Amino acid sequence: MVASRRLGPGATVLQADLDRPLEFADCEFDLIVCALVIHYLSDRRRALREFHRVLRPRGRAVISTQHTTADWLRKGGSYFDVVEETDEWERGGQSYPMRFWREPLTELCDAAADAGFVIEGFSSRSLPRRCVSGGRRPGRSSDAKRA
């Protein structure tokens, strides 16, 4: 597993499906880092509630997602649509459909707040030109603190 190789023997690496309840007790962690994963989950609200449940009070989550405006500019429709989209990713001369959820940033922020988080920091880089014209991995991130 790539993560085990990168982290070495000092770290325990477990695999989990974030579309299912986490098999951890309440208040087990100080920090959650969720990099560019949340927009693939069928129920982002449930995942955020699970993150909040397993964090200790005053624990933190650092979450990044695809750039919601770039996705809207690429896909069209209303920015406020909550819709499952498909991108085509190319690798080794083959094309693979990648499904993800496009939703306004306010949906994710509301879901985090409803789960019990306080959003402490927020960062959004400007849109690289390639993202507006069809590039595929713009980033947007926010830090949330468990209340």
Ligand SMILES: C[S@@+](CC[C@H](N)C(=O)[O-])C[C@H]1O[C@@H](n2cnc3c(N)ncnc32)[C@H](O)[C@@H]1O
């Ligand atoms: C764009 S990659 C990001 C990988 C890495 N975090 C990074 O920043 O480079 C998206 C990741 O989301 C993971 N993913 C998608 N659906 C998932 C799910 N239901 N549960 C857990 N991970 C999921 C995929 O396995 C993939 O590793």
